[in-house]
Amino acid sequence: xxxxxxxxxxxxxxxxxxxxxxxxxxxxxxxxxxxxxxxxxxxxxxxxxxxxxxxxxxxxxxxxxxxxxxxxxxxxxxxxxxxxxxxxxxxxxxxxxxxxxxxxxxxxxxxxxxxxxxxxxxxxxxxxxxxxxxxxxxxxxxxxxxxxxxxxxxxxxxxxxxxxxxxxxxxxxxxxxxxxxxxxxxxxxxxxxxxxxxxxxxxxxxxxxxxxxxxxxxxxxxxxxxxxxxxxxxxxxxxxxxxxxxxx
Amino acid sequence: xxxxxxxxxxxxxxxxxxxxxxxxxxxxxxxxxxxxxxxxxxxxxxxxxxxxxxxxxxxxxxxxxxxxxxxxxxxxxxxxxxxxxxxxxxxxxxxxxxxxxxxxxxxxxxxxxxxxxxxxxxxxxxxxxxxxxxxxxxxxxxxxxxxxxxxxxxxxxxxxxxxxxxxxxxxxxxxxxxxxxxxxxxxxxxxxxxxxxxxxxxxxxxxxxxxxxxxxxxxxxxxxxxxxxxxxxxxxxxxxxxxxxxxxxxxxxxxxxxxxxxxxxxxxxxxxxx
Numbered sequence: 001x002x003x004x005x006x007x008x009x010x011x012x013x014x015x016x017x018x019x020x021x022x023x024x025x026x027x028x029x030x031x032x033x034x035x036x037x038x039x040x041x042x043x044x045x046x047x048x049x050x051x052x053x054x055x056x057x058x059x060x061x062x063x064x065x066x067x068x069x070x071x072x073x074x075x076x077x078x079x080x081x082x083x084x085x086x087x088x089x090x091x092x093x094x095x096x097x098x099x100x101x102x103x104x105x106x107x108x109x110x111x112x113x114x115x116x117x118x119x120x121x122x123x124x125x126x127x128x129x130x131x132x133x134x135x136x137x138x139x140x141x142x143x144x145x146x147x148x149x150x151x152x153x154x155x156x157x158x159x160x161x162x163x164x165x166x167x168x169x170x171x172x173x174x175x176x177x178x179x180x181x182x183x184x185x186x187x188x189x190x191x192x193x194x195x196x197x198x199x200x201x202x203x204x205x206x207x208x209x210x211x212x213x214x215x216x217x218x219x220x221x222x223x224x225x226x227x228x229x230x231x232x233x234x235x236x237x238x239x240x241x242x243x244x245x246x247x248x
Numbered sequence: 249x250x251x252x253x254x255x256x257x258x259x260x261x262x263x264x265x266x267x268x269x270x271x272x273x274x275x276x277x278x279x280x281x282x283x284x285x286x287x288x289x290x291x292x293x294x295x296x297x298x299x300x301x302x303x304x305x306x307x308x309x310x311x312x313x314x315x316x317x318x319x320x321x322x323x324x325x326x327x328x329x330x331x332x333x334x335x336x337x338x339x340x341x342x343x344x345x346x347x348x349x350x351x352x353x354x355x356x357x358x359x360x361x362x363x364x365x366x367x368x369x370x371x372x373x374x375x376x377x378x379x380x381x382x383x384x385x386x387x388x389x390x391x392x393x394x395x396x397x398x399x400x401x402x403x404x405x406x407x408x409x410x411x412x413x414x415x416x417x418x419x420x421x422x423x424x425x426x427x428x429x430x431x432x433x434x435x436x437x438x439x440x441x442x443x444x445x446x447x448x449x450x451x452x453x454x455x456x457x458x459x460x461x462x463x464x465x466x467x468x469x470x471x472x473x474x475x476x477x478x479x480x481x482x483x484x485x486x487x488x489x490x491x492x493x494x495x496x497x498x499x500x501x502x503x504x505x506x507x508x509x510x511x512x513x514x515x516x517x518x519x520x521x522x
Contacts, residue, residue: 050413069416076414083408086333087271089462096463097403097411120460 001026002047002146002177006055009039009046009201016042017053017201024179024194026060026145029172031192031209032181035222039201040181044148047179048078059146073100079139081132081151085124091134092119098138106141112167113137113160128155136164146177153184165191185237189213197221209235219243251376252483252497253476254384255437256447260455260475261391262434263448264468265426268406272333273453273512277315277434278445280336281343285318286311286431286438287369288351294365304379307439315435318343319427348443371444371498373483380440387436391429395468398422402464444479444498446505451475453512478504 002024009017017039024030032040046053049064049072057064059075067075089097095106095115110116113133118126126134132155139147149168153161161184168178169191179196182188189195195212197205199221205212213235218226225243229236259277266275277283289310296302322340329335351369367374395402401422404411409419437444455471456462482500489495 045410045413048414049416050410067416072416073414078410078414080408080410083410084271087407087462088273088456089406090460093403093462094407097407099400099415 001060003058004047004055007046007057008054009042009051015201017046020198020203022196022203022206024177026177027172027175028177028193029168029191030177030179030194030196031188032179032196032198033185033221034198034204038198040198041150042201043198044078044150044179044181047146048076048148050078070099073098073142073144075144076146076148077139077142077144079135079147079149079152081135081154082128083123083131083135085131088122090120090122091115091126091130094123094134095119095138095141098142100143101141102143106137109137109140112163129157129160132156133160140167140171144176147171147179149178149180149182152180152182153188154182161187189235189237190233213237249480249483250381251373251384251441252480254381254388255373255441255444256451256476256479257388257472258384258433258437259444259447259479260451260471261388261395261468262430263475264452264471265395265430266448267452268402268464269423269426269430270333270336271406272336274333274337274449274509276446276449277430278344278443279449280340281318281322281347282315282431282434283438283443283445284344284347284351286315286435287443288318288347289314290439291351291354291369294354308383308436311435311439312432315438316428316431318347319431367496368442370496371442371501372494372496373441374494376440384436384440387432391433392472394429395426398426399465399468402426406462406464442496442498444501446501446508447475447479449512450505450508451478453508454478
């Protein structure tokens with residue numbers, strides 16, 4: 001269980017997150033959605049203990065800021081979609097540049113994400129999609145209670161999008177909590193149980209995917225008119241046009 | 249021989265730490281001004297007679313303060329200049345050249361035993377007594393022990409500050425600690441043996457090549473071995489080639505180091521420029 005209470009995060013004088021309260025159960029896959037600059041990454045990084053915050057964030061009743069360095073990675077794993085490629089390291093080095101890795105899982109994921117032939121390549125020699133796959137594998141191989149995927153699905157192709165979402169479902173079925181921040185609502189929303197929508201650092205809506213996703217919310221979040229297609233268990237969001245809202 | 253091994257280890261540790269902290273393949277105590285800063289501070293201690301026992305404390309201390317301040321200055325200028333690999337090195341060259349020329353001044357003004365002082369500032373392993381070797385050894389072991397504790401985190405620092413934060417460490421604090429160690433290891437070597445450039449640059453690169461990997465857990469020990477062997481070979485060559493002259497080892501090291509720098513620069517174009 002992840003509980004966030006009265007969370008506030010500042011970058012200097014700029015309030016990036018204001019008064020966010022959340023309760024997320026273990027064993028759920030949560031989409032964190034919102035426009036550019038809404039605070040999605042900030043929220044994930046704060047939960048990972050990477051930014052200082054006021055208020056409280058607890059994972060299984062343990063306050064994140066009180067976790068000691070080596071304890072923390074057993075609680076949270078943060079996965080970015082990209083990193084600066086100005087360093088002289090190989091894809092293999094990148095995969096091992098962390099702690100708390102299950103080496104057997106790592107080997108399996110390397111095979112499943114077709115990274116075997118890339119292991120000895122420098123990180124600036126591979127494509128952005130291949131780099132994202134490597135970062136995904138690096139994150140999946142860690143053993144934590146909560147997984148935070150930032151800007152997931154940004155660079156990877158459809159096949160790997162489905163593959164990673166299936167793997168995230170598997171983590172969730174094992175009782176882990178997974179948060180995914182992304183702008184790729186499709187196919188993400190087909191796999192999530194819960195949606196957290198934020199805009200300008202404030203929580204706009206939080207609830208089961210089916211209940212939360214509606215035209216009003218999409219209009220308020222992104223300033224777009226969208227067609228929401230529901231078919232059996234599937235949900236798809238097709239943006240049609242821009243609309244004027246009070247904030248745009 | 250022991251001096252060559254120890255100094256090679258110290259310089260490659262320093263170069264390795266700078267390369268990780270700045271994520272810059274051109275990291276080297278000489279290129280970034282640490283060595284010149286240490287050299288300048290040590291020349292100021294020449295107002296004391298060389299026989300004074302005070303010198304054994306004063307010289308390393310002055311070298312460390314000088315080296316650390318010079319690096320702080322390089323860092324500050326580089327930050328103003330955008331902190332790209334090139335701007336870091338150019339700031340280092342600016343700081344290093346200035347301090348190097350300033351260090352020549354007291355050498356000429358004080359003028360005692362100018363030949364000896366000159367040979368020292370040229371980078372020479374001559375005059376390695378037990379106290380010199382012992383202090384080098386103690387600092388090498390101490391610095392390695394501290395760096396070793398942080399190796400897994402340094403692996404993260406080598407890639408991204410976010411990865412360091414994720415492990416629960418403050419990247420700024422970690423950088424300051426490691427930079428301090430880099431200044432310490434380089435300056436003790438300058439205090440006794442003057443400026444020996446490029447070992448710190450070349451050793452980690454050769455180590456990465458040999459390993460085929462940039463995993464710092466293996467690169468650090470390998471570059472220490474590479475650096476000490478490199479300096480030992482250079483020292484042997486300096487002695488053998490110019491017999492009976494006692495040629496400063498730095499002349500040979502620079503002859504190897506210059507081309508290494510050129511090769512690293514050409515390889516860098518591929519990624520750091522983009």
